[in-house]
Amino acid sequence: xxxxxxxxxxxxxxxxxxxxxxxxxxxxxxxxxxxxxxxxxxxxxxxxxxxxxxxxxxxxxxxxxxxxxxxxxxxxxxxxxxxxxxxxxxxxxxxxxxxxxxxxxxxxxxxxxxxxxxxxxxxxxxxxxxxxxxxxxxxxxxxxxxxxxxxxxxxxxxxxxxxxxxxxxxxxxxxxxxxxxxxxxxxxxxxxxxxxxxxxxxxxxxxxxxxxxxxxxxxxxxxxxxxxxxxxxxxxxxxxxxxxxxxxxxxxxxxxxxxxxxxxxxxxxxxxxxxxxxxxxxxxxxxxxxxxxxxxxxxxxxxxxxxxxxxxxxxxxxxxxxxxxxxxxxxxxxxxxxxxxxxxxxxxxxxxxxxxxxxxxxxxxxxxxxxxxxxxxxxxxxxxxxxxxxxxxxxxxxxxxxxxxxxxxxxxxxxxxxxxxxxxxxxxxxxxxxxxxxxxxxxxxxxxxxxxxxxxxxxxxxxxxxxxxxxxxxxxxxxxxxxxxxxxxxxxxxxxxxxxxxxxxxxxxxxx
Numbered sequence: 001x002x003x004x005x006x007x008x009x010x011x012x013x014x015x016x017x018x019x020x021x022x023x024x025x026x027x028x029x030x031x032x033x034x035x036x037x038x039x040x041x042x043x044x045x046x047x048x049x050x051x052x053x054x055x056x057x058x059x060x061x062x063x064x065x066x067x068x069x070x071x072x073x074x075x076x077x078x079x080x081x082x083x084x085x086x087x088x089x090x091x092x093x094x095x096x097x098x099x100x101x102x103x104x105x106x107x108x109x110x111x112x113x114x115x116x117x118x119x120x121x122x123x124x125x126x127x128x129x130x131x132x133x134x135x136x137x138x139x140x141x142x143x144x145x146x147x148x149x150x151x152x153x154x155x156x157x158x159x160x161x162x163x164x165x166x167x168x169x170x171x172x173x174x175x176x177x178x179x180x181x182x183x184x185x186x187x188x189x190x191x192x193x194x195x196x197x198x199x200x201x202x203x204x205x206x207x208x209x210x211x212x213x214x215x216x217x218x219x220x221x222x223x224x225x226x227x228x229x230x231x232x233x234x235x236x237x238x239x240x241x242x243x244x245x246x247x248x249x250x251x252x253x254x255x256x257x258x259x260x261x262x263x264x265x266x267x268x269x270x271x272x273x274x275x276x277x278x279x280x281x282x283x284x285x286x287x288x289x290x291x292x293x294x295x296x297x298x299x300x301x302x303x304x305x306x307x308x309x310x311x312x313x314x315x316x317x318x319x320x321x322x323x324x325x326x327x328x329x330x331x332x333x334x335x336x337x338x339x340x341x342x343x344x345x346x347x348x349x350x351x352x353x354x355x356x357x358x359x360x361x362x363x364x365x366x367x368x369x370x371x372x373x374x375x376x377x378x379x380x381x382x383x384x385x386x387x388x389x390x391x392x393x394x395x396x397x398x399x400x401x402x403x404x405x406x407x408x409x410x411x412x413x414x415x416x417x418x419x420x421x422x423x424x425x426x427x428x429x430x431x432x433x434x435x436x437x438x439x440x441x442x443x444x445x446x447x448x449x450x451x452x453x454x455x456x457x458x459x460x461x462x463x464x465x466x467x468x469x470x471x472x473x474x475x476x477x478x479x480x481x482x483x484x485x486x487x488x489x490x491x492x493x494x495x496x497x498x499x500x501x502x503x504x505x506x507x508x509x510x511x512x
Contacts, residue, residue, distance in 0.1 A: 003131075003176040005161040005169045011039035011069040015110035015160055018071040019097050020044075021079045023116070024055035030114050032164055039069045047076065056080060057089055058096040058481070071110065075100055087118045088415035090126060091133035095481035098137035102154050109134075110160035113172065123168050124175035125413065127161065131179030132493070134159070136482040139187050141194040178311075182496065185307045186489035189299040193474070193487025197275030197292040202250040202323035205272055205298055209252045209321070212302060216309040219258065225251035233342060235322070235362040240339040241355045242324035244279055244332025251363075252298070254319035256305050258312060264373035265316040266499070269363045270301030271356045271379035272323030279352030280328050281335060293487050294356070296474035297378035298323060303492040308499065315499055318370050322359040326352070338436045342366060343460055346436035354440045356381050357456045364460040374403070376466045377457070378491050384449035385421075386472035392480075393419045394490070395469035397454040403466055410497035416490050418468070423458060424451055431456050 010018070010032055020033055029037060029044070037044040043063060047053045053061040057080030065074055079085055079093050101109060117126045140153045161172050192200060192208065206224045213222035230238055230251050242249035252272070255265075273294035277283060283291070298321040305319050333339070337349045339358075343365040347358065356379050367375050385395040394411075396418040398404050404420050411418045430452055433439040438459060442452035454467050473490045476483050483490075 001156065001180060002158045003161070003173055003180075004158070005163055005172040007163050007166045010036045010112065010162055013070055013110050013160065013162060014108075015071045016106045016108045017073045017075055017101065017104070018069075018110045018112070019075045019077055020112045021077045021093065021114055022053070022055035023079050023082045023085070025081050026055065030164075032112055032114070032162065036069070036074070036112075040065060040074065041068060044076065054078065058093055060096050060100060062100060073104070082116060085116070085118050087121050087125060087129045087413060090118050090129045091415055092481040094130050094133035095137045098134055098482070101134070101156070102138065105154045107155055108158040108160070109156060110162055112162045113164070113168070115164055121413075123171040124178070127172045127175030128179035128182070131159065131176045132183050133482045135180065135183035136186060139190060139484060141191065141486060143195075181310050182307060182493055185303045185310070186492050188306070189296070189303040189489035189492060190487040192299040192302075193293045193296045193489070195292070197325070200292065200295065201247050201274055202272065202325070203248065205274065205295065205321065205323045206250045206252055209254055209302060212254070212306055216306070219256055219309045219312070220305060221255040223253040225253070233362075233366065234340075235342045235366070236339050237341040237347065237358040237362045238322045238324060240333045240337070240349070241273075241279075241326055241358050244329045245325035245327045247274070247325050249322070249324040251366075252319070252321035252323060254302065254305050254317075254321075256308050256317040256319075258308060259314050259316045263316050265318045265370050266502070267318045267320060267367040267370055267372040267375040268301045268304055268495075269320045269360060269367060269375060269377035270297035270299070271295065271360055271377070271381065272298035272321045273326055273356060273359070274323060276326045276353075276355065277328060279326050279332050279355060281352040282328055283353060290475060293475045294380050295323065296380055296470065296487060296489075299487070299489070300378045300470070300474075300491040300495075303489060304495045304499075307492060307496050311496070313496075313499055315502055318367070318372070320363045320367060322363045324359065326355045328352075341460070345438060345459065348433040348436040348439045350439045351441045354453070357453050358440060360457055361460045364457060368462065372463050374464045374466070375461065376468065376495065378468050378470055380471040380474050381469045382450045382453050382471055384446075384453075385469040388450060389419050389472055391472045391477070393417050394473050394494075395419060395421045395450055397421050397423055397467040397469070398465065399423060399458060399461065400464045403464060406501055407466065407494075407498055410494050410501070414493040414497050416473075416494035418494075421454065421469075422451060423454055424448075427451055428455050431459075
């Protein structure tokens, strides 16, 4: 894809579509837009006068230019109110423009960049948001469709930015390229989550990790632990979950070296259940086909490491991905079984559908060997977080309060919203077992299970730690701006933004 930025006359711009943004509370037109309005024989002014277009967020109106300017079409795009204009509102409006781009299969699109930018954002950030939203809105997953069943996405080959200040040219191009890279990375993660379980097996995830290392040989290393290696590591919880499946489990280790060799790494842990039937405690059949996305934590971790390598972020990252299926069979774990985790703690299996916390327990314990400065886990862990927060908010748990602030700041910039959740100490009594050290679900079922799951994981950490429950946000069951139905790839942009500001964070000591 080619990006260009220029201050050439707006009416002379050669493009298939010219996109001009408007605010609903603007009293006058920007000088750039005035020039366009004059060239269009005051058609923009007339549209506003008739109130055919008001500039509300996501509102669009397509005008045929009738050869009065070089571009054949102009899209009027609503940005809402100026004092409510955020980066996320910019993405939402661009997603609306994308639907028009799709309909007409636009290849060369030009955006008029107005001087008014989203709140607290730079030129780079606002341009990045435009490209991210445009490309992510354009995402389609079509490997299993006949070509005549659904039209392919528009092949956008060129994106132009029309500027009012020539000094912004380089910064605009920098932001555009960053937006392209992040959108590509998120799209790869979406692909992993959208592939069916008979394709995206633990071995498939391992191959994807190996391919990632091959693509970045100087900065990423990969190691795959197979069943025998996992046994040697005493990962009894991962082995227990995997024993009902004919697919071999994998424990994937990715290392990205971007900082000083002596710097403590940040460890990223991703839940990699490639299909979750619930095991012996089988799930209802309704919507079970969606359980192929239970490995989106794993996809998120691989996406973050890819993006870090592309950006050459000055941090050291370790990615840990326990990968397996969770299926019922004569070999599967049963309710009442007691297993021993890598940490040595024993766990009573009360419900085999609470398997994610089991495989994460071994991975979180394995993380200790790296003496991490911080560990972040990503997991489609509980239905309870969906009940509590819906499908737009990530449940964020941390054993250190000073971690939530920077994460919230990253969420505000990326539009990947978080909601701080409590690690309620007094609730730990509900995960105590009469027969083992822990039980894998609470003795108070259906009440606060997202907290109980986080408290369960907490028993395996002794470092600064953030747990992100992405069960409600990793998969879209309804169309959202720049997030079509299916896997969303959420968490990648959030974490990259968080990592970019990592030097400003004092991790200190974890709260035990």
